[in-house]
Amino acid sequence: MALTTSAVKERSLLGLKNLSASEISSILDRAAYWDDKEDKVIPILKNHFVANMFFENSTRTRFSFEMAEKRLGAEVLNFTAAASSVEKGESIYDTVRTLESMGIDAGVIRLKPIGMLEGLAEKISVPLVNAGDGNNEHPTQALLDLYTMKRHFGELKGLKVSIIGDIKHSRVARSNLWALQKFGAEVKLCAPENMQAPELAAYAPYVSMDEALCVDVVMMLRVQLERHEGSIFKSPEEYRLHYGLTEERAAKLAPHAIIMHPAPVNRNVEIDDALVEHPQSRIFKQMENGVPIRMAVMERALL
Structure with missing residues (x-):
């Protein structure tokens, strides 16, 4: 089922500047819930596809996201710009839209250009999670x-x-x-x-x-x-x-x-x-x- 624009916006995490203290607290509380679980894999995200789209290198952050996604049972696609068509001139927007067209349910994205992420999120109909954008935020x-x-x-x-x-x-x-x-x-x-x-x-x-x-x-x-x-x-x-x-x-x-x-x-x-x-x-x-x-x-x- 396709999400409404407002639902996509609510589920995306682009930054913390405009997120309320109560919303941040709910994420911290939920993290504590997962932290206390002894089971390595709890597949609540089974049948969900997530793309980790790293247009800027960060092995540590990507592995952390991948570990989190796999512990929740998601199917994970890893995309790194160095081995991609972005190096050949394909735009970041085209790449994200391509993955969206293929059926991803959410995207984790890291990129260098400042201010691009917000515009991207307006055009994409799946939730996006900011894994670091320019020198703007790293929520x-x-x-x-x-x-x-x-x-x-x-x-x-x-x-x-x-x-x-x-x-x-x-x-x-x-x-x-x-x-x-x-x-x-x-x-x-x-x-x-x-x-x-x-x-x-x-x-x-x-x-x-x-x-x-x-x-x-x-x-x-x-x-x-x-x-x-x-x-x-x-x-x-x-x-x-x-x-x-x-x-x-x-x-x-x-x-x-x-x-x-x-x-x-x-x-x-x-x-x-x-x-x-x-x-x-x-x-x-x-x-x-x-x-x-x-x-x-x-x-x-x-x-």
Whole structure:
């Protein structure tokens, strides 16, 4: 049965900026339900076809979605642009429409062009889930981050969270900022001047590295030095010196504070190697939590 336009919109997940706190909470609660299930496969999505359409590489995110989909019993088609006709000039829209025409029931999509996803969703009649679009949003990453914080601290209200690193190019920073503030968390940003997104200063203050460490959650971002030509930092070592979470800086964190990172991690650049699996680190726990979050998101898209 074809979904109405409004139903497709409700089941799609394009971002968290316009999603209510109650809607986000329902996804987190459903993720907890799946997290507590011991059975590896519960085929509630049997006979549903999902296409993972990655027009930008991300092995980790794609595998997390695929694991979630297969645990729910969905039939999964994996599409990567490098091995596709998009490389030969076929448009992203044509590719998505082609898969829709073949009978997919939902699409997970990751792409580089900013602002394209919303227009695409208007023209496609199956729910779409944003797996990262440009430097706009990465909603499932922020959902798994919130889930990780909530499981650890019990609630999000009143939490102090610092997001440190390449804010300018970070869709993770944006989705986390929009979502955390809906729950009454206090967000601070920390970045070198050429890695700041000035438009976000109206929502969260930019603070010094010392101040950014006086929080409950330190979220380090992957440094994308290749995107900063003429950077004020001549090398990864110099970035680490000024903005990396070194062992020395980590020693100043409150004993209850946790360290997070969306991964992949540049070890010994934004975070020292010894801290990745430190007792206060939740980096691998975040990856683990990505599966139940994406199970909840795919169930929401298809049922």
